[in-house]
Amino acid sequence: MATKPKTQAQLDRATDLRLIKEYGKGLAWYNEQFELQGGGCAVCGDPPGTRRLHVDHDHRWTKVKIRPKNYPDCWQAEADYCGQQFYSTARTKSEALTEVKEKLKAASVRALLCHRCNRSLILLRDSPELLRKAADYLENFQKGRPFSGRSQT
Numbered sequence: 001m002a003t004k005p006k007t008q009a010q011l012d013r014a015t016d017l018r019l020i021k022e023y024g025k026g027l028a029w030y031n032e033q034f035e036l037q038g039g040g041c042a043v044c045g046d047p048p049g050t051r052r053l054h055v056d057h058d059h060r061w062t063k064v065k066i067r068p069k070n071y072p073d074c075w076q077a078e079a080d081y082c083g084q085q086f087y088s089t090a091r092t093k094s095e096a097l098t099e100v101k102e103k104l105k106a107a108s109v110r111a112l113l114c115h116r117c118n119r120s121l122i123l124l125r126d127s128p129e130l131l132r133k134a135a136d137y138l139e140n141f142q143k144g145r146p147f148s149g150r151s152q153t
């Protein structure tokens with residue numbers, strides 16, 4: 001039994017729901033960010049192919065310590081992430097933690113990247129230091145300086 005192809009409106013709605021669930025930001029944010037980036041990847045500038053650009057985000061937000069505080073008839077959860085404080089007060093511990101996690105998830109979003117650039121950052125462990133070392137390595141090779149082992153810094 002063949003399924004009926006989805007309309008663009010249905011595809012957009014599904015994308016909006018997925019973006020909100022995964023990143024706390026919807027399709028309107030995506031489209032605005034896409035325009036701000038000039039219609040391409042934030043790193044290389046290439047436009048998307050057949051699929052949308054990836055939403056790049058910092059994975060460290062999941063390592064943030066969330067401390068619930070028990071107040072009479074409510075719970076407060078708080079977290080520190082990148083020098084910013086996130087708070088939530090709710091009737092249950094679960095609600096307070098969920099609200100803080102949703103805020104952290106949205107705060108961790110950086111930009112839109114093509115698959116290649118997104119994958120490269122993941123492989124380089126989101127490490128600016130490692131990325132700089134890789135750039136130095138390539139620049140030295142292009143200048144005709146062979147690799148001679150680890151630099152002594």
